[in-house]
Amino acid sequence: NPSGYRVVKIPELVGRTQRQxxxxxxxxxxxxxTVSYRPHIAPDEVLELRHKGKKIEAGTELQITSVIDLIVGDGKDRYREEGESLDSLNIEEEILIDTDEFND
Structure with a gap:
């Protein structure tokens, strides 16, 4: 290793909390x-590790002192059906309101 620093294998850390x-x-x-946030149901869950802009997989060897960026969940996303937008959640309510207007 020309720089003199030893290399360490990155363990599986995806799915653990930022605090861990x-x-x-x-x-x-x-x-x-840098710690960046991405929409995800679990707040502060580590979703991805990056080094120099490239995704790091478990088992990757990096020199110690390397800088590792974290992508973590923001806790703001919630479960929803695939392809469902936030706007579509209120469609039933709108249909009920429109139907009630015709029944008067």
Whole structure:
């Protein structure tokens, strides 16, 4: 290794919380870079790790002191049917309102 730093395999961290992952990576000798949020049902669940913009898979070897960015869930998304938009959730209510107007 020309830089003199040893390499460490990245363990499977996707699915754990940010609070678990950050100290673990620091203990291995890595630095935490940018933390970005993505819509996901579980707040602070680690969805992806990146190094220099590239996704890191479990088993990837990186030099210690490397900067690792985290993509975590924001907790704002919720379960919904595939292809369902937020606007479609109120369609039944609108249909009921329109139907009631004709029944008067």
């Amino acid at each position: 992952v950050e100290p673990f990576l620091r203990a291995l000798g890595f630095e935490i870079g």
